[in-house]
Amino acid sequence: MPYDPSAFPPFAVTVDLVVLTVRRHALCALVVRRGEPPHKGRWALPGGFVREREDLAAAAARELGEETGLRSREPGTERPGVHLEQLATYGEPGRDPRMRVVSVAHLVLAPDLPAPVAGGDAGSARWVPVAELLPARSTPGSGTETSATGTGVSPGEGDADGAGTPGDPEVPRGPLAFDHDRILTDGVERARSKLEYSSLATAFCPPEFTVGELRRVYEVVWGVALDPRNFHRKVTGTPGFLVPSGGTTTRQGGRPAQLFRAGGATLLNPPMLRPEV
Amino acid sequence: MPYDPSAFPPFAVTVDLVVLTVRRHALCALVVRRGEPPHKGRWALPGGFVREREDLAAAAARELGEETGLRSREPGTERPGVHLEQLATYGEPGRDPRMRVVSVAHLVLAPDLPAPVAGGDAGSARWVPVAELLPARSTPGSGTETSATGTGVSPGEGDADGAGTPGDPEVPRGPLAFDHDRILTDGVERARSKLEYSSLATAFCPPEFTVGELRRVYEVVWGVALDPRNFHRKVTGTPGFLVPSGGTTTRQGGRPAQLFRAGGATLLNPPMLRPEV
DNA sequence: ATAATAGTGTCTTTTAGACACTATAGA
DNA sequence: TCTATAGTGTCTAAAAGACACTATTAT
Numbered sequence: 025m026p027y028d029p030s031a032f033p034p035f036a037v038t039v040d041l042v043v044l045t046v047r048r049h050a051l052c053a054l055v056v057r058r059g060e061p062p063h064k065g066r067w068a069l070p071g072g073f074v075r076e077r078e079d080l081a082a083a084a085a086r087e088l089g090e091e092t093g094l095r096s097r098e099p100g101t102e103r104p105g106v107h108l109e110q111l112a113t114y115g116e117p118g119r120d121p122r123m124r125v126v127s128v129a130h131l132v133l134a135p136d137l138p139a140p141v142a143g144g145d146a147g148s149a150r151w152v153p154v155a156e157l158l159p160a161r162s163t164p165g166s167g168t169e170t171s172a173t174g175t176g177v178s179p180g181e182g183d184a185d186g187a188g189t190p191g192d193p194e195v196p197r198g199p200l201a202f203d204h205d206r207i208l209t210d211g212v213e214r215a216r217s218k219l220e221y222s223s224l225a226t227a228f229c230p231p232e233f234t235v236g237e238l239r240r241v242y243e244v245v246w247g248v249a250l251d252p253r254n255f256h257r258k259v260t261g262t263p264g265f266l267v268p269s270g271g272t273t274t275r276q277g278g279r280p281a282q283l284f285r286a287g288g289a290t291l292l293n294p295p296m297l298r299p300e301v
Numbered sequence: 302m303p304y305d306p307s308a309f310p311p312f313a314v315t316v317d318l319v320v321l322t323v324r325r326h327a328l329c330a331l332v333v334r335r336g337e338p339p340h341k342g343r344w345a346l347p348g349g350f351v352r353e354r355e356d357l358a359a360a361a362a363r364e365l366g367e368e369t370g371l372r373s374r375e376p377g378t379e380r381p382g383v384h385l386e387q388l389a390t391y392g393e394p395g396r397d398p399r400m401r402v403v404s405v406a407h408l409v410l411a412p413d414l415p416a417p418v419a420g421g422d423a424g425s426a427r428w429v430p431v432a433e434l435l436p437a438r439s440t441p442g443s444g445t446e447t448s449a450t451g452t453g454v455s456p457g458e459g460d461a462d463g464a465g466t467p468g469d470p471e472v473p474r475g476p477l478a479f480d481h482d483r484i485l486t487d488g489v490e491r492a493r494s495k496l497e498y499s500s501l502a503t504a505f506c507p508p509e510f511t512v513g514e515l516r517r518v519y520e521v522v523w524g525v526a527l528d529p530r531n532f533h534r535k536v537t538g539t540p541g542f543l544v545p546s547g548g549t550t551t552r553q554g555g556r557p558a559q560l561f562r563a564g565g566a567t568l569l570n571p572p573m574l575r576p577e578v
Numbered sequence: 579a580t581a582a583t584a585g586t587g588t589c590t591t592t593t594a595g596a597c598a599c600t601a602t603a604g605a
Numbered sequence: 606t607c608t609a610t611a612g613t614g615t616c617t618a619a620a621a622g623a624c625a626c627t628a629t630t631a632t
Contacts, residue, residue: 032350033353034311034312034313035311035351036309036310037310037314037403074312074392074403075310076310076401077394079392079393079394080390080393080403115356115405116356117355117356124354126312126351126357128390235584235585236584251624252585253586254621254622254623256584257587258620258621274629274631276583277630278583278629278630279582279583279584279628279629280583280584280630293577294620294621299622513611528596528597529612530613530614531594531596531597535593551602551603551610554603554604555608555609556602556611557610557611558610558611559611576595
């Protein structure tokens with residue numbers, strides 16, 4: 025019989041965060057160095073315990089702020105902050121060697137931040153290209169996952185955030201702690217598929233962005249090259265996706281480009297279809 | 302700091318099941334009558350505690366068998382049984398008045414069963430049309446959600462499984478227990494959207510089925526009418542979706558129809574697009 | 579000048595949808 | 606016969622994709 029309050033096995037419940045951004049033409053995830061056993065010294069996804077009277081989403085937002093300095097909603101402003109959604113829950117017995125831990129993973133999509141992370145209580149958080157964390161396991165299929173011909177998307181050039189001199193001990197090696205490789209894989213796949221039928225790509229962009237910048241998000245996340253002309257026509261023709269902000273910029277070089285903000289639409293119709301190989 | 306093993310708040314972890322089937326031209330969910338407080342006498346989704354050394358999916362499969370007699374995998378055979386996947390996790394403090402309960406909801410899609418449920422330890426499980434459980438809350442948009450013009454899909458005709466004489470106290474009234482209305486809503490929406498880009502509609506069908514029977518699944522779940530001719534051409538032309546089993550049947554009346562089994566494809570390309578209103 | 583990116587127009591191929599028409603069963 | 610469902614063919618409209626061409630900046 026369900027919900028017998030007297031004798032239930034005790035579980036610890038945590039939230040783990042798959043925090044993704046597009047940085048230097050690569051899809052990057054936020055990882056932290058573990059300071060304690062188990063897996064001491066290994067890299068892991070940020071996360072922590074859910075508190076006694078705390079909602080799951082609130083716990084995820086709190087950990088995001090504590091460990092990374094990011095905010096899921098900018099306080100006092102109407103700026104959207106980063107996108108946060110529940111991803112999946114992982115509760116295999118033995119995934120933590122000490123006790124039974126059920127972890128509710130969340131997916132966070134953030135624009136590129138100037139400094140990697142600041143103000144966190146985990147000192148050693150950093151952005152690392154997903155291609156380095158999950159070599160060749162990113163997607164079932166060909167191994168050319170992160171190469172987009174002709175757009176300068178080149179895997180392997182990334183040294184994470186300027187500290188990556190050759191032989192740097194700070195560069196993550198080997199799999200992530202616990203089952204975080206699998207959680208990260210699921211999060212990346214969720215992000216890839218959600219770009220198709222939602223306006224979530226704008227979550228990777230600053231508040232104002234150009235069509236070209238948005239296109240580079242798609243190209244980096246999907247690992248494909250997209251025709252700039254057809255992309256422009258499609259994305260500006262999808263109702264509710266983009267609204268012109270009035271300004272222009274030349275920060276990408278070339279002819280000045282119109283600046284846009286994210287429109288109100290969350291579901292795209294028609295969807296942006298990912299080209300098949 | 303995450304993963305401090307000493308002091309963590311204790312949680313109870315349960316699995317809840319959104320079990321859906323297509324029955325009498327209506328999308329139906331499995332609900333059980335609660336025999337104990339809280340919400341004693343109210344209807345709820347089947348579910349129960351996750352055991353000490355039990356995986357989440359295993360707990361869902363076990364509860365499915367215990368409370369409904371369904372099996373996620375037919376023992377000793379290669380028959381696929383029903384489809385089971387994780388849906389989402391609900392952990393708002395106070396969702397259970399007695400203690401902190403985090404529930405990992407799972408979605409189960411099953412073919413129509415002859416008897417509603419058998420061999421369960423919850424005696425009062427039954428199929429109820431989703432339209433009766435979630436009146437007008439099924440989908441944001443027009444209220445014509447469950448009407449499919451010209452195909453006999455008529456909401457409100459369903460009396461759940463023959464026992465629904467007028468005034469029957471066994472007919473669920475009012476919202477489900479706990480936050481199960483929301484969980485059911487999420488499960489229905491997941492099923493609706495997954496029909497578009499996956500071959501999951503076959504999970505609602507018996508092992509061998511006709512194109513017309515598959516079409517009725519789409520019509521009932523989406524609440525729309527589909528052109529039989531275009532539907533036939535599209536599903537038989539999608540590679541890996543259907544494989545002919547060789548036989549034919551006249552169980553739907555009319556000209557004998559070819560029988561098919563589900564093909565190996567799980568992701569449909571091109572997808573079956575849900576018509577917009 | 580050249581090179582870069584932005585943006586529009588046009589053509590072709592593919593796909594979705596409407597619907598006429600034929601096929602084969604039961605009543 | 607009539608009516609039901611099954612299945613094919615064909616036409617049209619919409620969308621996707623290839624790509625020529627113009628526009629506007631920086632160097």
